[in-house]
Amino acid sequence: MTFENTHHFAKAMDRQDPLRSFRSKFHIPVVNGKTALYFTGNSLGLQPKTTKRFLLEELEDWAALGVEGHVHARRPWMYYHKLTKKALASVVGAKPTEVVAMNQLTVNLHLMLISFYTPTPKRYKIITESGAFSSDQYAFESQLKFHGLDPDKALVELKPRDGEYTLRTDDILAAIETHRDELALVIFGGVQYYTGQFFDIARITQAGKHAGAVVGFDLAHAVGNVPLSLHKDDVDFAVWCSYKYLNSGPGAIAGAFIHERHAKNFSGPRLAGWWGQVEKERFQMLKGFKPMEGIDGWQLSNVPIFQSAAHLAALEIFQDAGMKAVRTKSILLTGYLEFLLKEMDVSEKYFTLLTPSSPDERGAQLSLLMKKDGKKIFKALTKAGAIVDWREPDVIRLAPAPLYNSFEDVFQLGLLFKKALK
Template structure:
């Protein structure tokens, strides 16, 4: 839809037509000191808590209290295979097959575990390609992998940078890099959605380019999972990782997801770190058997699942499943398009949106660049009851989340921004 209109009445009309509007009532919305709902546009950093999360965690606390160790097999949701309760819905959200997905560990830990298997440098092919403005943790992780294998972390790192005076990465430049250095690059590791600009990369295009030059390709989808249609299986990527505490609303520091493409599912020759939870489930508790690796993404697990964190993930996934992820993505495009329309109508020379205007090249995040920024506008927005996210040097990141944000949220946020400008 492109026929957006100004005025509060139009925002109310969109909310009235929104079939997902009731899902807002399923979340705890932070309030100001007067008890009024804050406008929360920070789900790209930490998603809000579903009201059912406490019930899901309480169930496991009760089983622990009443059953002790027997909760592993006798609990309402037996802990022994609790991670399996998450697999199907998570696979649907990231566009994968169940055998390709597992929830385990934390985000950067999973990135390292994937690189143990998929970054296999040789003296001639050892470099790693990442985007120029990658999330810092990704940059630190790949640099440490280079050092771990005995390579210089500056010489071994190739950056896919935006052109001078531009914010967004250009695919022609990526192709040029691979044409010139492809035979030196062992791994292409890109953030599926750039944390700063909100640019949603074409995962299949990048994967095809990388594979054409003999590179392994992986993605950090922390800002993509639960936000956009990743279609990981169709992309052909070798691996991907993501967190669950942003768009998947699982709570601060919660567990991560990992994807390993099905073509690697039964490859036992892939180097990897192992633990007893990647061992054959049927013989896992014999203890003294030789290691017998599970197929698929489960074969990268090390430890038994942390139940309380998984219970929170399960609660959120059940809400998303009820809403329907395809429907959420449809609303996201409408909501973000409306947000973009209202920002552009401000016609203010001091701010501009650096996120792609093409809805297929972004999720729900809009990154608003502030001219001569000193963070004061962000601080004023916060004081006006709008929770956003400041990223140095000059960007306010705003994410209207389709699960719990309304069109009136968007309208009211822009009205407050207009007053501050």
């Protein structure tokens, strides 16, 4: 695609966009009386217009039915977790029996680590990326301490080479090989939150499994953003939140994946809860935990209906759009933003892109390392009606979400950014 820095080009791209109608399915914030340029879908996605209806329907059923809503609501609450399985499976490349919406991301991460991080005196190390999101860092640290291990010795955090901003896949694979005899777990973010790097899940998984380790991923910034094939890639487990690219609302219900080869025959440790009990015996209140087959056996509590209703509304949009179309537009949209940014600062006087230029190594995000006046430029953009993200100490993150961002949005952001640089 040959991009052009003109309003005419941006509008022409929008006219040709197969997903152009999806923008109207979302509420877009207004700043100073004008529709905002919203580029923080990697932090909190926008609200689908159908969310209110889904929530009101649950409130109506609660008012009309009370406790009977568990079995007689239009979407019976007892089985609500099953309603999102098909859509989640299509988004992450899994079977419906391998995915479930439950809990919050860090809760799910701890549940997975309890089951899949089982260190021995010989195999106890965890390999991950340096500078992982705080929830991951704290979870790894506390799990290591829970097992009586020293995080400084057991946690291997990989850093980019000197003068580089992202990890090379070959360096990740080399580190796995170096530590293979002591390695218990390989776990990375699917997309690195700070740099926007999309890790090679298939190759990392293959290398980790070859080394005899368990392999998992935190997909908080990847789900609904980049193509995923968790089942095919043989990933052991994964967790994610749903309030970013999945647009399911602030603090929304999260999700998890466990490959079917574990879920059908799992004899390792797990933390049990009553909603994971075999469904036909759940209300018999019997002693002795009998987990449901598949990942449903890792559920702890009954489903939060209002969160799940918002989640269901958002996932219906993904089913209508399809991840293939979302990804196709994402590559073009992010590529157009990169083109405009590089054209306005050819000599990299003001900023350097941290995010890889290859579409295969990134999602809908560009991270700019600001060399001067970063905070001033960020504040100028905010004042002008652009909602973007500042990460200390000196990074601006821009996330053009393909379901509701347009090429004209990107063009207008480019104009504001150029003005802010001056």
